[in-house]
Amino acid sequence: MKYILMMNGTQANFDSYAKWSKQDIEANVAFMRNFRQELHDSGVFVDTKELAWPQEAKFVRSGADGEPITDGVFPESKEFLAGYWIVDVGSAEQAYKIAARVSAAPGPGGKPANMPIEVRQVLGSHGDLGL
Amino acid sequence: MAVTAQSSDVPFEHLLRELTPQVLGIVVRRFHDFAAAEDAVQEASIAAAIQWPRDGIPENPRSWLTQVAFRKMADHIRSESARRRRETEVAGETRASEPAFDASPQEDDTLVLLFMCCHPALTPASAIALTLRAVGGLTTAEIAYAFLVPEATMAQRISRAKQSIKESGIPFQLPTSQERGQRLGSVLHVLYLIFNEGYTTSAGPRLRRADLSREAIRLARTVHTLQPNDTEVAGLLALMLLTDARRRARTGANDELIPLAQQDRGLWDREQITEGVALLSAALRKASVGPYQLQAAIAAVHDEAARAQDTDWPQILALYELLKRMSDNPMVTLNHAIAAAMVHGARKGLDLLDDLRGDPRLANHHRLDAVRAHLLEMAGESLAAAKHYRAAAGKTGNLPERNYLLMQAARLTTLTDSGY
Numbered sequence: 373m374k375y376i377l378m379m380n381g382t383q384a385n386f387d388s389y390a391k392w393s394k395q396d397i398e399a400n401v402a403f404m405r406n407f408r409q410e411l412h413d414s415g416v417f418v419d420t421k422e423l424a425w426p427q428e429a430k431f432v433r434s435g436a437d438g439e440p441i442t443d444g445v446f447p448e449s450k451e452f453l454a455g456y457w458i459v460d461v462g463s464a465e466q467a468y469k470i471a472a473r474v475s476a477a478p479g480p481g482g483k484p485a486n487m488p489i490e491v492r493q494v495l496g497s498h499g500d501l502g503l
Numbered sequence: 504m505a506v507t508a509q510s511s512d513v514p515f516e517h518l519l520r521e522l523t524p525q526v527l528g529i530v531v532r533r534f535h536d537f538a539a540a541e542d543a544v545q546e547a548s549i550a551a552a553i554q555w556p557r558d559g560i561p562e563n564p565r566s567w568l569t570q571v572a573f574r575k576m577a578d579h580i581r582s583e584s585a586r587r588r589r590e591t592e593v594a595g596e597t598r599a600s601e602p603a604f605d606a607s608p609q610e611d612d613t614l615v616l617l618f619m620c621c622h623p624a625l626t627p628a629s630a631i632a633l634t635l636r637a638v639g640g641l642t643t644a645e646i647a648y649a650f651l652v653p654e655a656t657m658a659q660r661i662s663r664a665k666q667s668i669k670e671s672g673i674p675f676q677l678p679t680s681q682e683r684g685q686r687l688g689s690v691l692h693v694l695y696l697i698f699n700e701g702y703t704t705s706a707g708p709r710l711r712r713a714d715l716s717r718e719a720i721r722l723a724r725t726v727h728t729l730q731p732n733d734t735e736v737a738g739l740l741a742l743m744l745l746t747d748a749r750r751r752a753r754t755g756a757n758d759e760l761i762p763l764a765q766q767d768r769g770l771w772d773r774e775q776i777t778e779g780v781a782l783l784s785a786a787l788r789k790a791s792v793g794p795y796q797l798q799a800a801i802a803a804v805h806d807e808a809a810r811a812q813d814t815d816w817p818q819i820l821a822l823y824e825l826l827k828r829m830s831d832n833p834m835v836t837l838n839h840a841i842a843a844a845m846v847h848g849a850r851k852g853l854d855l856l857d858d859l860r861g862d863p864r865l866a867n868h869h870r871l872d873a874v875r876a877h878l879l880e881m882a883g884e885s886l887a888a889a890k891h892y893r894a895a896a897g898k899t900g901n902l903p904e905r906n907y908l909l910m911q912a913a914r915l916t917t918l919t920d921s922g923y
Contacts, residue, residue: 394913
């Protein structure tokens with residue numbers, strides 16, 4: 373079963389990350405690199421991506437003529453995807469364990485940042501049914 | 504299969520990739536169908552990659568590949584005419600004749616192929632993919648891997664590029680002498696983009712794309728062999744060699760970016776620098792100076808400084824001034840501002856950046872903020888510099904670069920108010 377682990381943050385979260393000390397950023401970057409390697413080594417890694425920060429984020433809808441209508445000024449409380457991991461595991465519990473591990477990534481002063489990680493199952497296709 | 508350094512160390516792969524454009528040229532001239540010929544040669548290469556390691560390299564590998572590709576073409580023509588027969592319900596047997604095998608490679612084939620693959624009608628992404636496959640001899644899987652997209656996506660991109668070429672009706676021949684300069688410019692631009700794709704770390708947290716740079720160098724070398732008197736071809740090859748020479752020093756143990764001034768110059772590839780400088784000097788003696796030669800000259804000045812503080816900045820500034828006159832490129836203006844700051848002080852550089860304010864090509868581009876931050880730091884305005892480093896970090900689409908910019912901001916704030 374595949375699960376997506378999504379790390380979300382508000383604009384305030386992104387801004388405060390940009391103001392962490394050099395040591396704290398270094399520790400966090402190193403943790404994330406090792407975490408990815410652990411996923412690889414344990415044979416559950418499928419994909420991971422980090423997203424550019426949301427300053428330029430837009431919501432797009434189609435106008436009457438099919439042209440894009442963009443909406444781009446968001447309230448401070450709006451949450452944006454910062455990045456995600458997709459893992460292939462045997463159970464939801466295993467996915468939760470992995471999510472807890474990344475939630476404990478070091479924050480300011482090296483203490484666990486405790487970021488909430490949204491865990492959702494990724495739907496399979498015909499191939500996954502062995503058809 | 505991955506595009507790895509190891510794979511190109513296997514002798515038969517070297518050979519295969521060298522023969523690919525030659526064989527493709529023969530097949531296109533025989534059948535006058537570039538799109539189908541390109542598929543046939545790719546299939547022949549894949550067959551060779553399976554059979555040669557097992558059975559040994561044939562005595563005449565080029566004619567082996569050509570014969571296999573001819574057979575694939577004959578199959579293709581048979582199935583095409585069968586399809587057409589079914590469609591039009593025309594009776595009667597129209598067998599594709601077995602081609603006589605008298606083909607020999609022609610020297611200009613590789614160049615003609617490059618002109619086709621880098622046709623200005625194609626988008627850069629299509630031209631790059633097609634060039635790597637048809638001239639570089641890479642498989643679709645290898646190209647997809649290098650650009651971090653699914654193989655099916657890359658296959659579709661290549662097939663659409665070939666469709667565009669078919670529709671444009673470009674004949675398989677060298678462009679006329681009037682067109683030639685411009686068309687060669689497109690070829691060089693595509694090679695330059697392939698090189699940059701490998702050199703910059705534009706996607707993925709790990710930098711594994713040095714192979715694309717190496718491939719661009721190999722192709723530029725081929726063009727230089729075919730056009731030894733073209734000074735911009737030599738300039739581009741020199742630029743690639745002089746830039747790629749710093750590859751090992753550009754990243755640290757954890758893939759972090761190391762800027763030029765802080766690189767361990769002992770890790771630079773001296774042999775490659777010597778070759779690049781020799782190429783460039785020969786080109787500069789010959790004729791009018793073009794933008795690739797100027798960029799190569801700037802790279803050479805950096806490469807020849809034993810320490811960062813020995814860099815001949817007045818020379819670099821003069822070269823950027825020439826380059827600026829030649830091209831209206833805001834990235835050149837940015838680099839020019841840095842050089843001016845190194846020669847005349849940070850204020851001068853910051854004043855020059857003001858000229859770029861409102862340039863739509865730099866709107867939301869992180870480089871403008873990054874350079875402003877760097878110059879503000881030089882001017883001693885640490886807090887303003889940190890602010891611009893952070894703004895740049897928020898705009899870059901590149902993870903190692905974002906980390907680098909955040910570290911710069913953090914370093915400055917730690918120094919000034921030891922916290923936040």
